[in-house]
Amino acid sequence: MKALTINNISKSYKKKAALKNISFEVDKGEIFGIIGPDGAGKTTLFRILTTLLLPDSGEIKVGNLDIVKDYKKIREIFGYMPGRFSLYHDLTVAENLEFFASVFSTTVEDNYDLIKDIYSHIEPFKKRKAGALSGGMKQKLALSCALIHKPQILYLDEPTTGVDPVSRKEFWQMLKNLHNQGITIIVSTPYMDEAVLCDRIALINNGEFLDIDTPENLIKKFPKKLYAVEGDNMPKLLKELRDNENVYSCYSFGDSCHITLKDETLPNNYKEITPTIEDYFILLLK
Amino acid sequence: MENVIVVNNLTKKFGHFTAVDNISFEVKKGEIFGFLGANGAGKTTVIRMLCGLSRPSAGNATVAGFDIRHQSEKIKANIGYMSQKFSLYEDLKVWENIKLFAGIYGMKKKDIALKTDILLEELGFQDEKQTLVSALPLGWKQKLAFSVAIFHNPKVVFLDEPTGGVDPVVRRQFWELIYKTAEKGITVFVTTHYMDEAEYCDRVSIMVDGRIEALETPKALKEKFASNSIDDIFYQLARNAKRTDD
Numbered sequence: 340m341k342a343l344t345i346n347n348i349s350k351s352y353k354k355k356a357a358l359k360n361i362s363f364e365v366d367k368g369e370i371f372g373i374i375g376p377d378g379a380g381k382t383t384l385f386r387i388l389t390t391l392l393l394p395d396s397g398e399i400k401v402g403n404l405d406i407v408k409d410y411k412k413i414r415e416i417f418g419y420m421p422g423r424f425s426l427y428h429d430l431t432v433a434e435n436l437e438f439f440a441s442v443f444s445t446t447v448e449d450n451y452d453l454i455k456d457i458y459s460h461i462e463p464f465k466k467r468k469a470g471a472l473s474g475g476m477k478q479k480l481a482l483s484c485a486l487i488h489k490p491q492i493l494y495l496d497e498p499t500t501g502v503d504p505v506s507r508k509e510f511w512q513m514l515k516n517l518h519n520q521g522i523t524i525i526v527s528t529p530y531m532d533e534a535v536l537c538d539r540i541a542l543i544n545n546g547e548f549l550d551i552d553t554p555e556n557l558i559k560k561f562p563k564k565l566y567a568v569e570g571d572n573m574p575k576l577l578k579e580l581r582d583n584e585n586v587y588s589c590y591s592f593g594d595s596c597h598i599t600l601k602d603e604t605l606p607n608n609y610k611e612i613t614p615t616i617e618d619y620f621i622l623l624l625k
Numbered sequence: 626m627e628n629v630i631v632v633n634n635l636t637k638k639f640g641h642f643t644a645v646d647n648i649s650f651e652v653k654k655g656e657i658f659g660f661l662g663a664n665g666a667g668k669t670t671v672i673r674m675l676c677g678l679s680r681p682s683a684g685n686a687t688v689a690g691f692d693i694r695h696q697s698e699k700i701k702a703n704i705g706y707m708s709q710k711f712s713l714y715e716d717l718k719v720w721e722n723i724k725l726f727a728g729i730y731g732m733k734k735k736d737i738a739l740k741t742d743i744l745l746e747e748l749g750f751q752d753e754k755q756t757l758v759s760a761l762p763l764g765w766k767q768k769l770a771f772s773v774a775i776f777h778n779p780k781v782v783f784l785d786e787p788t789g790g791v792d793p794v795v796r797r798q799f800w801e802l803i804y805k806t807a808e809k810g811i812t813v814f815v816t817t818h819y820m821d822e823a824e825y826c827d828r829v830s831i832m833v834d835g836r837i838e839a840l841e842t843p844k845a846l847k848e849k850f851a852s853n854s855i856d857d858i859f860y861q862l863a864r865n866a867k868r869t870d871d
Contacts, residue, residue: 377763473664503818503863504863505663505859505860505864574801574808577801591825593855594843617793620792620793624793
Protein backbone atom coordinates (compact mmCIF):
# COMPACT_ATOMS: atom_id res chain seq x y z
CA MET A 340 0.00 0.00 0.00
CA LYS A 341 1.14 3.51 -0.80
CA ALA A 342 1.73 5.94 2.07
CA LEU A 343 -0.14 8.62 0.15
CA THR A 344 -2.36 8.59 -2.93
CA ILE A 345 -3.44 11.94 -4.34
CA ASN A 346 -5.97 12.02 -7.16
CA ASN A 347 -6.85 15.10 -9.19
CA ILE A 348 -6.74 17.65 -6.41
CA SER A 349 -7.79 21.19 -7.31
CA LYS A 350 -8.13 24.25 -5.12
CA SER A 351 -9.05 27.85 -5.98
CA TYR A 352 -9.16 30.97 -3.84
CA LYS A 353 -12.00 33.04 -5.28
CA LYS A 354 -11.13 33.04 -8.97
CA LYS A 355 -7.45 32.25 -8.55
CA ALA A 356 -6.50 28.61 -9.08
CA ALA A 357 -3.86 27.63 -6.52
CA LEU A 358 -3.72 23.93 -7.46
CA LYS A 359 -4.81 22.42 -10.77
CA ASN A 360 -5.46 18.68 -10.99
CA ILE A 361 -2.57 17.46 -8.91
CA SER A 362 -2.05 13.68 -8.77
CA PHE A 363 0.82 11.72 -7.28
CA GLU A 364 1.67 8.80 -5.03
CA VAL A 365 4.26 8.48 -2.30
CA ASP A 366 5.77 5.18 -1.20
CA LYS A 367 6.30 4.29 2.42
CA GLY A 368 9.67 5.47 3.69
CA GLU A 369 10.26 7.71 0.70
CA ILE A 370 11.66 11.26 0.77
CA PHE A 371 9.40 13.05 -1.68
CA GLY A 372 10.41 16.60 -2.62
CA ILE A 373 8.11 19.30 -3.93
CA ILE A 374 10.31 21.80 -5.69
CA GLY A 375 9.17 25.16 -6.96
CA PRO A 376 9.17 28.91 -6.40
CA ASP A 377 7.08 30.89 -3.91
CA GLY A 378 3.47 31.17 -5.03
CA ALA A 379 3.59 27.86 -6.93
CA GLY A 380 1.02 26.24 -4.62
CA LYS A 381 3.30 24.29 -2.27
CA THR A 382 1.79 25.58 0.98
CA THR A 383 -1.80 25.08 -0.26
CA LEU A 384 -0.94 21.46 -1.02
CA PHE A 385 0.54 21.00 2.47
CA ARG A 386 -2.52 22.54 4.11
CA ILE A 387 -4.74 20.09 2.24
CA LEU A 388 -2.52 17.12 3.08
CA THR A 389 -2.53 18.09 6.75
CA THR A 390 -6.38 18.28 6.81
CA LEU A 391 -6.39 22.03 7.45
CA LEU A 392 -8.00 22.89 4.14
CA LEU A 393 -10.51 21.05 1.97
CA PRO A 394 -9.78 20.64 -1.73
CA ASP A 395 -12.48 21.82 -4.18
CA SER A 396 -12.29 18.46 -5.93
CA GLY A 397 -10.27 15.26 -6.02
CA GLU A 398 -9.49 12.71 -3.34
CA ILE A 399 -6.62 11.79 -1.08
CA LYS A 400 -5.88 8.57 0.72
CA VAL A 401 -3.38 8.34 3.56
CA GLY A 402 -2.75 4.61 3.61
CA ASN A 403 -6.36 3.45 3.39
CA LEU A 404 -7.74 6.44 5.31
CA ASP A 405 -9.77 9.09 3.51
CA ILE A 406 -8.59 12.67 4.05
CA VAL A 407 -12.13 14.01 4.57
CA LYS A 408 -13.92 11.18 6.41
CA ASP A 409 -10.99 10.03 8.53
CA TYR A 410 -9.31 13.34 9.21
CA LYS A 411 -9.15 12.75 12.98
CA LYS A 412 -7.28 9.47 12.58
CA ILE A 413 -5.01 11.00 9.98
CA ARG A 414 -4.06 13.83 12.31
CA GLU A 415 -2.61 11.29 14.72
CA ILE A 416 -0.21 9.78 12.23
CA PHE A 417 1.51 12.76 10.65
CA GLY A 418 3.84 15.45 11.93
CA TYR A 419 3.82 18.91 10.36
CA MET A 420 6.41 21.64 10.35
CA PRO A 421 4.87 24.67 8.66
CA GLY A 422 6.94 27.25 6.80
CA ARG A 423 6.72 29.90 9.47
CA PHE A 424 7.98 29.29 12.97
CA SER A 425 5.01 27.66 14.68
CA LEU A 426 6.08 27.16 18.27
CA TYR A 427 4.86 29.00 21.35
CA HIS A 428 7.31 31.84 21.91
CA ASP A 429 6.39 32.38 25.55
CA LEU A 430 6.88 28.74 26.51
CA THR A 431 10.34 27.32 27.16
CA VAL A 432 11.99 24.75 24.93
CA ALA A 433 11.02 21.91 27.27
CA GLU A 434 7.47 23.23 27.72
CA ASN A 435 6.92 23.37 23.96
CA LEU A 436 8.02 19.79 23.56
CA GLU A 437 5.90 18.60 26.49
CA PHE A 438 2.89 20.51 25.17
CA PHE A 439 3.08 18.88 21.73
CA ALA A 440 3.56 15.46 23.35
CA SER A 441 0.52 15.95 25.59
CA VAL A 442 -1.69 17.07 22.69
CA PHE A 443 -0.99 13.69 21.11
CA SER A 444 -1.50 11.86 24.42
CA THR A 445 2.07 10.73 24.68
CA THR A 446 5.14 11.74 26.67
CA VAL A 447 8.57 13.04 25.77
CA GLU A 448 10.16 10.01 27.49
CA ASP A 449 8.19 7.51 25.36
CA ASN A 450 9.53 8.79 22.06
CA TYR A 451 12.79 10.34 23.12
CA ASP A 452 14.83 7.92 20.98
CA LEU A 453 13.39 9.34 17.78
CA ILE A 454 14.29 12.94 18.53
CA LYS A 455 17.46 12.35 20.55
CA ASP A 456 19.91 13.28 17.79
CA ILE A 457 18.07 16.50 16.99
CA TYR A 458 16.93 17.54 20.45
CA SER A 459 20.30 16.96 22.13
CA HIS A 460 21.61 20.09 20.33
CA ILE A 461 19.05 22.29 22.08
CA GLU A 462 18.59 20.40 25.34
CA PRO A 463 21.23 22.55 27.11
CA PHE A 464 18.86 25.49 26.51
CA LYS A 465 15.67 23.74 27.59
CA LYS A 466 14.78 26.44 30.11
CA ARG A 467 15.06 29.20 27.51
CA LYS A 468 11.91 30.71 26.01
CA ALA A 469 11.41 29.49 22.44
CA GLY A 470 11.13 33.10 21.25
CA ALA A 471 14.71 33.74 22.38
CA LEU A 472 16.24 30.91 20.32
CA SER A 473 18.33 31.43 17.20
CA GLY A 474 16.87 30.46 13.82
CA GLY A 475 18.79 27.20 13.65
CA MET A 476 17.71 26.18 17.16
CA LYS A 477 14.06 27.09 16.50
CA GLN A 478 14.19 24.88 13.45
CA LYS A 479 15.53 21.96 15.52
CA LEU A 480 12.88 22.48 18.20
CA ALA A 481 10.08 22.69 15.62
CA LEU A 482 11.28 19.45 14.05
CA SER A 483 11.46 17.77 17.48
CA CYS A 484 7.88 18.90 18.23
CA ALA A 485 6.67 17.60 14.86
CA LEU A 486 8.21 14.20 15.66
CA ILE A 487 7.34 13.77 19.32
CA HIS A 488 4.27 11.57 18.68
CA LYS A 489 6.28 9.27 16.40
CA PRO A 490 4.40 10.05 13.18
CA GLN A 491 4.44 7.78 10.13
CA ILE A 492 4.50 10.73 7.77
CA LEU A 493 6.39 13.99 8.21
CA TYR A 494 5.34 17.11 6.29
CA LEU A 495 7.99 19.84 6.07
CA ASP A 496 6.98 23.05 4.32
CA GLU A 497 10.12 24.90 3.24
CA PRO A 498 12.19 23.98 6.29
CA THR A 499 15.36 25.50 4.80
CA THR A 500 14.10 28.75 3.33
CA GLY A 501 16.30 31.67 4.38
CA VAL A 502 18.70 29.27 6.06
CA ASP A 503 22.42 29.52 5.26
CA PRO A 504 24.15 26.74 3.29
CA VAL A 505 25.89 25.24 6.33
CA SER A 506 22.68 24.89 8.36
CA ARG A 507 20.90 23.57 5.27
CA LYS A 508 23.42 20.74 4.98
CA GLU A 509 22.96 19.91 8.68
CA PHE A 510 19.20 19.87 8.30
CA TRP A 511 19.32 17.45 5.37
CA GLN A 512 21.59 15.19 7.38
CA MET A 513 18.89 15.08 10.07
CA LEU A 514 16.31 14.18 7.43
CA LYS A 515 18.49 11.35 6.13
CA ASN A 516 18.67 9.95 9.67
CA LEU A 517 14.88 10.08 9.99
CA HIS A 518 14.56 8.49 6.57
CA ASN A 519 16.70 5.59 7.79
CA GLN A 520 14.19 5.06 10.58
CA GLY A 521 11.46 4.48 8.01
CA ILE A 522 9.52 7.74 8.26
CA THR A 523 7.87 8.92 5.04
CA ILE A 524 8.95 12.52 4.41
CA ILE A 525 7.23 15.07 2.17
CA VAL A 526 9.37 18.18 1.95
CA SER A 527 9.10 21.35 -0.12
CA THR A 528 11.91 23.69 -1.04
CA PRO A 529 12.69 26.51 -3.44
CA TYR A 530 16.35 25.38 -3.54
CA MET A 531 16.95 23.28 -6.64
CA ASP A 532 20.21 21.85 -5.26
CA GLU A 533 18.24 20.08 -2.52
CA ALA A 534 16.23 18.17 -5.13
CA VAL A 535 18.98 15.55 -5.58
CA LEU A 536 18.74 14.67 -1.89
CA CYS A 537 15.18 13.35 -2.38
CA ASP A 538 14.20 9.88 -3.64
CA ARG A 539 11.67 11.40 -6.01
CA ILE A 540 10.62 14.95 -6.72
CA ALA A 541 7.73 16.87 -8.22
CA LEU A 542 8.49 20.13 -9.98
CA ILE A 543 5.66 22.57 -9.32
CA ASN A 544 4.86 25.93 -10.90
CA ASN A 545 1.64 27.95 -11.07
CA GLY A 546 -0.35 25.24 -9.28
CA GLU A 547 0.67 22.48 -11.68
CA PHE A 548 3.11 19.60 -11.45
CA LEU A 549 5.44 19.97 -14.42
CA ASP A 550 7.00 16.55 -13.87
CA ILE A 551 7.44 13.83 -11.24
CA ASP A 552 10.36 11.42 -11.20
CA THR A 553 13.64 10.53 -9.54
CA PRO A 554 16.26 13.28 -9.82
CA GLU A 555 18.40 11.02 -12.04
CA ASN A 556 15.55 10.37 -14.46
CA LEU A 557 14.58 14.03 -14.65
CA ILE A 558 18.13 14.92 -15.59
CA LYS A 559 18.07 12.21 -18.28
CA LYS A 560 14.95 13.79 -19.74
CA PHE A 561 16.87 16.94 -20.67
CA PRO A 562 16.29 16.79 -24.42
CA LYS A 563 19.32 18.63 -25.76
CA LYS A 564 23.05 18.75 -25.24
CA LEU A 565 23.99 21.28 -22.58
CA TYR A 566 27.23 23.25 -22.75
CA ALA A 567 29.04 25.45 -20.22
CA VAL A 568 30.83 28.55 -21.49
CA GLU A 569 33.12 30.44 -19.16
CA GLY A 570 34.07 34.09 -19.21
CA ASP A 571 35.23 36.80 -16.83
CA ASN A 572 32.44 39.25 -17.50
CA MET A 573 28.99 37.71 -17.19
CA PRO A 574 26.92 40.54 -18.77
CA LYS A 575 29.29 40.65 -21.75
CA LEU A 576 29.30 36.88 -22.10
CA LEU A 577 25.50 36.72 -21.98
CA LYS A 578 25.24 39.35 -24.70
CA GLU A 579 27.79 37.65 -26.96
CA LEU A 580 26.10 34.29 -26.66
CA ARG A 581 22.62 35.70 -27.23
CA ASP A 582 23.88 37.40 -30.38
CA ASN A 583 25.10 34.04 -31.65
CA GLU A 584 22.49 32.74 -34.10
CA ASN A 585 23.06 29.10 -33.26
CA VAL A 586 22.38 29.59 -29.53
CA TYR A 587 18.92 28.35 -28.60
CA SER A 588 18.93 29.09 -24.86
CA CYS A 589 21.45 30.86 -22.67
CA TYR A 590 21.46 31.73 -18.99
CA SER A 591 24.00 32.38 -16.25
CA PHE A 592 24.94 29.52 -13.96
CA GLY A 593 27.49 30.43 -11.30
CA ASP A 594 30.81 31.15 -12.98
CA SER A 595 29.66 30.08 -16.44
CA CYS A 596 26.80 30.34 -18.91
CA HIS A 597 24.77 27.28 -19.75
CA ILE A 598 23.68 27.12 -23.36
CA THR A 599 21.85 24.83 -25.73
CA LEU A 600 22.25 25.04 -29.50
CA LYS A 601 19.76 25.05 -32.35
CA ASP A 602 22.00 22.89 -34.49
CA GLU A 603 24.17 20.56 -32.41
CA THR A 604 25.81 19.04 -35.49
CA LEU A 605 27.74 22.22 -36.32
CA PRO A 606 31.30 22.08 -34.99
CA ASN A 607 31.84 23.96 -31.73
CA ASN A 608 34.41 24.27 -28.94
CA TYR A 609 31.95 24.33 -26.09
CA LYS A 610 32.35 22.01 -23.13
CA GLU A 611 29.45 19.57 -22.81
CA ILE A 612 28.18 19.09 -19.27
CA THR A 613 25.54 17.06 -17.40
CA PRO A 614 22.41 19.11 -16.72
CA THR A 615 21.19 19.73 -13.18
CA ILE A 616 17.60 19.79 -11.92
CA GLU A 617 17.75 23.58 -12.13
CA ASP A 618 18.62 23.36 -15.85
CA TYR A 619 15.65 21.06 -16.40
CA PHE A 620 13.33 23.34 -14.43
CA ILE A 621 14.43 26.37 -16.44
CA LEU A 622 13.78 24.43 -19.63
CA LEU A 623 10.27 23.55 -18.46
CA LEU A 624 9.53 27.19 -17.60
CA LYS A 625 10.75 28.45 -20.97
CA MET B 626 37.86 54.52 -8.93
CA GLU B 627 35.99 56.37 -6.22
CA ASN B 628 35.02 54.53 -3.03
CA VAL B 629 31.33 54.78 -2.21
CA ILE B 630 31.47 52.79 1.02
CA VAL B 631 34.46 53.05 3.37
CA VAL B 632 34.34 51.02 6.58
CA ASN B 633 37.01 51.46 9.27
CA ASN B 634 37.26 49.19 12.33
CA LEU B 635 33.50 49.07 12.63
CA THR B 636 32.22 47.37 15.79
CA LYS B 637 28.79 46.86 17.29
CA LYS B 638 28.17 45.45 20.74
CA PHE B 639 24.86 44.56 22.31
CA GLY B 640 25.66 44.34 26.03
CA HIS B 641 28.49 41.80 26.26
CA PHE B 642 27.77 40.39 22.83
CA THR B 643 29.97 41.64 19.98
CA ALA B 644 27.75 41.33 16.91
CA VAL B 645 30.23 43.05 14.57
CA ASP B 646 33.88 42.79 15.47
CA ASN B 647 36.25 45.42 14.09
CA ILE B 648 35.64 45.09 10.36
CA SER B 649 37.15 47.23 7.59
CA PHE B 650 36.54 47.25 3.84
CA GLU B 651 35.81 49.54 0.90
CA VAL B 652 33.32 49.28 -1.96
CA LYS B 653 33.83 51.11 -5.24
CA LYS B 654 31.40 53.09 -7.35
CA GLY B 655 29.42 50.79 -9.64
CA GLU B 656 30.72 47.66 -7.95
CA ILE B 657 28.51 44.63 -7.25
CA PHE B 658 29.57 43.64 -3.75
CA GLY B 659 28.39 40.27 -2.43
CA PHE B 660 28.04 40.26 1.35
CA LEU B 661 27.81 36.63 2.44
CA GLY B 662 27.69 34.97 5.82
CA ALA B 663 25.88 32.36 7.87
CA ASN B 664 22.70 33.23 9.79
CA GLY B 665 23.82 35.23 12.80
CA ALA B 666 27.22 36.21 11.41
CA GLY B 667 26.32 39.90 11.77
CA LYS B 668 25.34 40.84 8.20
CA THR B 669 22.07 42.54 9.09
CA THR B 670 23.74 44.52 11.88
CA VAL B 671 26.34 45.83 9.41
CA ILE B 672 23.66 46.77 6.87
CA ARG B 673 21.64 48.58 9.55
CA MET B 674 24.71 50.61 10.53
CA LEU B 675 25.58 51.43 6.91
CA CYS B 676 21.99 52.60 6.31
CA GLY B 677 22.22 54.94 9.29
CA LEU B 678 19.67 52.98 11.33
CA SER B 679 22.00 51.82 14.11
CA ARG B 680 24.99 53.58 15.69
CA PRO B 681 28.31 51.75 15.86
CA SER B 682 29.88 51.04 19.27
CA ALA B 683 33.33 51.80 17.84
CA GLY B 684 34.93 52.58 14.50
CA ASN B 685 33.31 54.46 11.70
CA ALA B 686 32.14 54.32 8.11
CA THR B 687 31.11 56.62 5.31
CA VAL B 688 28.43 55.82 2.76
CA ALA B 689 28.10 57.98 -0.37
CA GLY B 690 30.54 60.37 1.30
CA PHE B 691 28.49 60.82 4.49
CA ASP B 692 29.44 59.83 8.01
CA ILE B 693 27.18 57.11 9.44
CA ARG B 694 27.39 58.57 12.96
CA HIS B 695 26.60 62.20 12.24
CA GLN B 696 24.94 62.34 8.84
CA SER B 697 22.48 59.47 8.92
CA GLU B 698 19.67 61.55 7.37
CA LYS B 699 21.91 62.44 4.40
CA ILE B 700 22.74 58.76 4.00
CA LYS B 701 19.09 57.75 3.94
CA ALA B 702 18.45 60.20 1.09
CA ASN B 703 21.31 58.76 -0.96
CA ILE B 704 20.71 55.03 -0.67
CA GLY B 705 18.08 52.57 -1.78
CA TYR B 706 17.06 49.51 0.20
CA MET B 707 15.17 46.37 -0.62
CA SER B 708 14.68 43.16 1.33
CA GLN B 709 12.82 39.96 0.68
CA LYS B 710 10.67 40.51 3.74
CA PHE B 711 9.50 44.07 3.22
CA SER B 712 9.54 45.89 -0.01
CA LEU B 713 6.21 47.24 -1.28
CA TYR B 714 2.77 48.01 0.12
CA GLU B 715 0.52 45.14 -0.97
CA ASP B 716 -2.70 47.16 -0.77
CA LEU B 717 -1.46 49.97 -2.97
CA LYS B 718 -1.43 49.86 -6.75
CA VAL B 719 1.80 49.62 -8.72
CA TRP B 720 1.85 53.34 -9.59
CA GLU B 721 0.87 54.32 -6.03
CA ASN B 722 3.83 52.43 -4.60
CA ILE B 723 6.19 54.16 -7.01
CA LYS B 724 4.70 57.56 -6.20
CA LEU B 725 4.84 56.96 -2.45
CA PHE B 726 8.49 55.88 -2.34
CA ALA B 727 9.63 58.52 -4.83
CA GLY B 728 7.79 61.16 -2.79
CA ILE B 729 9.46 60.00 0.41
CA TYR B 730 12.82 60.42 -1.32
CA GLY B 731 11.86 64.00 -2.25
CA MET B 732 11.44 63.62 -6.01
CA LYS B 733 9.34 66.22 -7.82
CA LYS B 734 5.81 65.24 -8.91
CA LYS B 735 6.52 65.97 -12.56
CA ASP B 736 9.67 63.85 -12.56
CA ILE B 737 7.85 61.01 -10.84
CA ALA B 738 5.07 60.89 -13.44
CA LEU B 739 7.52 60.98 -16.33
CA LYS B 740 9.90 58.41 -14.88
CA THR B 741 7.08 56.07 -13.85
CA ASP B 742 6.06 55.47 -17.44
CA ILE B 743 9.65 54.91 -18.53
CA LEU B 744 10.20 52.43 -15.72
CA LEU B 745 7.03 50.46 -16.40
CA GLU B 746 7.94 50.23 -20.05
CA GLU B 747 11.46 49.00 -19.25
CA LEU B 748 10.04 46.29 -17.04
CA GLY B 749 7.27 45.43 -19.51
CA PHE B 750 4.70 46.29 -16.80
CA GLN B 751 2.71 48.94 -18.74
CA ASP B 752 -0.53 47.00 -18.37
CA GLU B 753 -0.05 46.57 -14.63
CA LYS B 754 0.11 50.24 -13.65
CA GLN B 755 -3.31 50.05 -11.97
CA THR B 756 -2.83 46.56 -10.51
CA LEU B 757 -2.68 46.06 -6.75
CA VAL B 758 0.77 44.86 -5.75
CA SER B 759 -0.84 41.96 -3.84
CA ALA B 760 -2.08 40.59 -7.17
CA LEU B 761 1.38 40.44 -8.79
CA PRO B 762 3.39 37.21 -8.94
CA LEU B 763 6.33 37.17 -6.52
CA GLY B 764 8.96 37.49 -9.24
CA TRP B 765 7.28 40.63 -10.58
CA LYS B 766 7.02 42.10 -7.11
CA GLN B 767 10.72 41.60 -6.53
CA LYS B 768 11.64 43.21 -9.85
CA LEU B 769 9.31 46.12 -9.12
CA ALA B 770 10.62 46.49 -5.56
CA PHE B 771 14.17 46.66 -6.86
CA SER B 772 13.23 49.26 -9.47
CA VAL B 773 11.49 51.34 -6.80
CA ALA B 774 14.59 51.10 -4.58
CA ILE B 775 16.74 52.70 -7.31
CA PHE B 776 14.05 55.03 -8.69
CA HIS B 777 15.55 58.12 -7.00
CA ASN B 778 18.95 57.27 -8.47
CA PRO B 779 20.79 56.57 -5.21
CA LYS B 780 24.56 56.17 -4.94
CA VAL B 781 24.21 52.75 -3.32
CA VAL B 782 21.45 50.17 -3.18
CA PHE B 783 21.34 47.58 -0.38
CA LEU B 784 19.67 44.30 -1.34
CA ASP B 785 19.01 41.89 1.52
CA GLU B 786 18.31 38.42 0.08
CA PRO B 787 16.42 39.87 -2.88
CA THR B 788 15.96 36.56 -4.70
CA GLY B 789 14.83 34.25 -1.88
CA GLY B 790 12.11 31.88 -3.08
CA VAL B 791 12.01 33.30 -6.61
CA ASP B 792 11.94 30.86 -9.55
CA PRO B 793 15.22 30.17 -11.34
CA VAL B 794 14.30 32.12 -14.47
CA VAL B 795 13.20 35.25 -12.62
CA ARG B 796 16.24 34.96 -10.35
CA ARG B 797 18.44 35.35 -13.43
CA GLN B 798 16.34 38.18 -14.84
CA PHE B 799 16.75 39.89 -11.48
CA TRP B 800 20.53 39.64 -11.73
CA GLU B 801 20.41 41.21 -15.19
CA LEU B 802 18.66 44.18 -13.59
CA ILE B 803 21.51 44.30 -11.07
CA TYR B 804 24.10 44.34 -13.88
CA LYS B 805 22.29 47.20 -15.62
CA THR B 806 22.14 49.15 -12.37
CA ALA B 807 25.85 48.71 -11.71
CA GLU B 808 26.63 49.80 -15.29
CA LYS B 809 24.81 53.07 -14.55
CA GLY B 810 27.30 53.63 -11.72
CA ILE B 811 25.05 52.64 -8.81
CA THR B 812 26.88 50.51 -6.26
CA VAL B 813 25.08 47.28 -5.41
CA PHE B 814 25.55 45.78 -1.94
CA VAL B 815 23.83 42.39 -1.93
CA THR B 816 23.34 39.45 0.45
CA THR B 817 22.24 36.02 -0.72
CA HIS B 818 22.10 32.39 0.37
CA TYR B 819 22.41 31.22 -3.26
CA MET B 820 26.09 30.52 -3.71
CA ASP B 821 25.88 30.55 -7.51
CA GLU B 822 24.87 34.21 -7.20
CA ALA B 823 28.13 34.95 -5.39
CA GLU B 824 29.80 34.24 -8.73
CA TYR B 825 27.91 37.14 -10.32
CA CYS B 826 29.46 39.67 -7.93
CA ASP B 827 32.58 41.69 -8.66
CA ARG B 828 33.86 40.92 -5.17
CA VAL B 829 32.58 38.72 -2.39
CA SER B 830 33.07 38.95 1.36
CA ILE B 831 32.32 36.11 3.76
CA MET B 832 31.47 37.03 7.33
CA VAL B 833 31.89 34.56 10.19
CA ASP B 834 31.11 35.40 13.83
CA GLY B 835 31.16 39.17 13.32
CA ARG B 836 34.42 39.26 11.36
CA ILE B 837 35.18 39.29 7.65
CA GLU B 838 37.11 36.09 6.99
CA ALA B 839 37.54 36.50 3.23
CA LEU B 840 37.18 39.32 0.71
CA GLU B 841 38.19 38.71 -2.89
CA THR B 842 36.91 38.48 -6.43
CA PRO B 843 35.13 35.12 -6.89
CA LYS B 844 38.03 33.95 -9.04
CA ALA B 845 40.73 34.94 -6.52
CA LEU B 846 38.69 33.39 -3.73
CA LYS B 847 38.57 30.07 -5.55
CA GLU B 848 42.31 30.18 -6.25
CA LYS B 849 43.13 31.08 -2.67
CA PHE B 850 41.08 28.22 -1.23
CA ALA B 851 41.99 25.82 -4.06
CA SER B 852 38.36 25.03 -4.72
CA ASN B 853 36.15 25.44 -7.76
CA SER B 854 33.01 26.21 -5.83
CA ILE B 855 32.10 29.15 -3.61
CA ASP B 856 29.70 26.78 -1.86
CA ASP B 857 32.66 24.68 -0.63
CA ILE B 858 34.61 27.75 0.46
CA PHE B 859 31.63 29.10 2.34
CA TYR B 860 31.21 25.73 4.02
CA GLN B 861 34.91 25.59 4.98
CA LEU B 862 34.77 29.03 6.58
CA ALA B 863 31.31 29.06 8.11
CA ARG B 864 31.17 25.57 9.56
CA ASN B 865 33.67 26.63 12.23
CA ALA B 866 31.40 29.44 13.38
CA LYS B 867 30.70 29.42 17.10
CA ARG B 868 27.42 31.29 16.89
CA THR B 869 24.18 30.26 15.32
CA ASP B 870 22.07 33.27 16.27
CA ASP B 871 19.86 35.08 13.80
